[in-house]
Amino acid sequence: MSDINKPDKDGEPMTNAKVSRRRLLAGGAALGGLVAGSTAARAAGTPDPLITEIQDWNRYLGDGVDSRPYGTPSEFESHVVRRDVAWLTADSKSSVNFTPLHELDGIITPNGLCFERHHGGIAEINPADHRLMIHGLVDKPLVFTMEDLKRFPRENRVYFLECAANSGMEWRGAQLNGCQYTHGMVHNVMYTGVQLKHLLNEAGLKPNAKWLLPEGADASAMTRSVPLEKALDDCLVAFKMNGEALRPEQGYPVRLVVPGWEGNMWVKWLRRIEVGDEPWHHREETSKYTDLLANGTARRFTWEMDVKSVITNPSPQAPITHGRGQTVITGLAWSGAGKISRVDVTIDGGRNWHAARVDGPSLSKSLHRFYFDFDWDGSELLIQSRAMDEHGNVQPTKEMLRSVRGENSIYHNNGIQTWHVRGDGSAENVEIS
């Protein structure tokens, strides 16, 4: 378990106990004579001596193509990992860890860094023995092997998956110091799978079929009620993520993909889909994953994830280390309703908003990457981002959310996040009013 009060610094790779001969030879003297300027590059007065300084790496033959049949990150990136928070849950088998958003860029989350949320640990499943059954209000109950599933037409879609509890700790004010912890229960992956509707059609739906109950093969036997309209619209039964087989912690060998809806419904280790005529009101849609309001009633079936964004850099775990001048602010925006149409950024706590540049593929129900490039004068900043989706939904402030929903909620906090950046470049999670 990691200490969340000691975040790693971005841009300053942690020293690693394993120091190679090459690196010792390279030494710390290289380029010591260069003066850091206020622009983002340094003038090279006389190129040749610099070449001499920086050519050390190529004096040694490196490892060959047989060294890593399945590749791993550089040892200098060993700080880029999912992290959990020891005090958050009683046991790591029913717990969560967080995607290191502040270390990533673009829109794809690498498979090894996708956050995990388990209710009974990671099921260990041999795909040759795994089966998916469809039964209940169908003409012909069916059982599919993994090979059976791969005989249906496939599709490939990039979707974000966000836990409904993402940012949940922040309902009562700024709590966790780092976007990995405040917003890291989200990832974005290209799934390959078959449309659920093909499998349901194969079984044949009875006229009174209205709801589905997907069930996981893990120790929690996760179940959620899913309305049939969603299943027939865009749900996938997926077996690949980012090109390769699902990872064990993401439901290997097969999971449900419920685009734009809360992560808990994307049942992992999918083994059974029951077809019924009404919801089942199971544990995870009554005592959990409902939103207790101030008046004592609860919102239920709040499936769609609201429009949301967060600045990932700078942030508490990723301070500005280069001093004043050219600075890149970047972050992520997403909406369960579709595409992001606009992201605004402020550096003065909301007095002035600037249109951010959204870059990379803009895909429905996918993370979007935004940038705001500016010249930092070294003064203190209050930075925020605010997303809008193609349907005109706008990300609210936390204050607005609380005024409507009270402070009992855990789930569906899509409020605007504020980082206070100090003159030395360090950043902190704060609330402003």
Add this chain to the structure above:
Amino acid sequence: MSDINKPDKDGEPMTNAKVSRRRLLAGGAALGGLVAGSTAARAAGTPDPLITEIQDWNRYLGDGVDSRPYGTPSEFESHVVRRDVAWLTADSKSSVNFTPLHELDGIITPNGLCFERHHGGIAEINPADHRLMIHGLVDKPLVFTMEDLKRFPRENRVYFLECAANSGMEWRGAQLNGCQYTHGMVHNVMYTGVQLKHLLNEAGLKPNAKWLLPEGADASAMTRSVPLEKALDDCLVAFKMNGEALRPEQGYPVRLVVPGWEGNMWVKWLRRIEVGDEPWHHREETSKYTDLLANGTARRFTWEMDVKSVITNPSPQAPITHGRGQTVITGLAWSGAGKISRVDVTIDGGRNWHAARVDGPSLSKSLHRFYFDFDWDGSELLIQSRAMDEHGNVQPTKEMLRSVRGENSIYHNNGIQTWHVRGDGSAENVEIS
């Protein structure tokens, strides 16, 4: 080094020496009573007994969220790896391995499975000490730290990278039994980086600047001449792939991205860019990476990768194992000139062609995924794919290529690939005329 004559079978996970208690308990008896039908699913006569059979996995709590800070594939996927061919090169430090295309789907190649090609092994570089210098015909020679580079505006683009020698062994006929070996020197990644033109503008180009010489910091000090127009058009200086830092074998901490052009030019471990007024005619663009024609002259500066495609499943390493009936043929198509506009598939050696379904994001200079769903009657097949790009370029037959370029070539073989599928579902690399 692996034996290419003993390919793994897709869909039949290899037995693993490490057998868990859970799997032993699950046993081989599960669902033994089910009869495989001719459709892609099996009827479940009485659902309840089946549930009993398949629920074994959930009797045990699995590993928790602290078990793998950086995740790894399932042990049942241990056969999904890059593979090299022992006899192909004298030493693994100047050699190649191959992406397991037949095990992947969608368009993203996972970072751990991107093929490698090194000329002096993998440079081991500490990013804190790494520098990129721009010098030559510029107003102000500059040296950039990694932190400096990250202060310029970034962009995110998905591009394929193909080695010019991909399929090179096939010039003289069908040689290698598996698409991993015939076509596996290609991968497709979302890069994050800064446009090279921003860095060149910072240094200031002299009026006579026409060519660039990027140089790698590895033991081969890889250099290639790149025309300035390309650099100013769409080249990136990239530091992330699929969201995270570049992998060491892909040029960590920084590489050049030369969209659509042969992989050798995408200089890894980029440490220097010299600006000049003519090409340098270095080793990798004279004795190598040129195309010797039948008349003894050579094609030079053949940078752009031609329109190309290959069927990845079924293929020699991935036979059909499910018998006749519903069958998915899938593969990849790409073009260095832009987007793929159409892919055709034949199952009878080119007598009849059928439009394949291209699915997933269609991005310029990126891999495209295609599918052809059909009912297999169990007869022998000669399967081929033929791609066309948005500029009307059509993938040629190998015969057409040989008639124009002779048989001395190694590079730029984009000819149509044929797999012979036998009645038992096994497949073989063949040539037809």
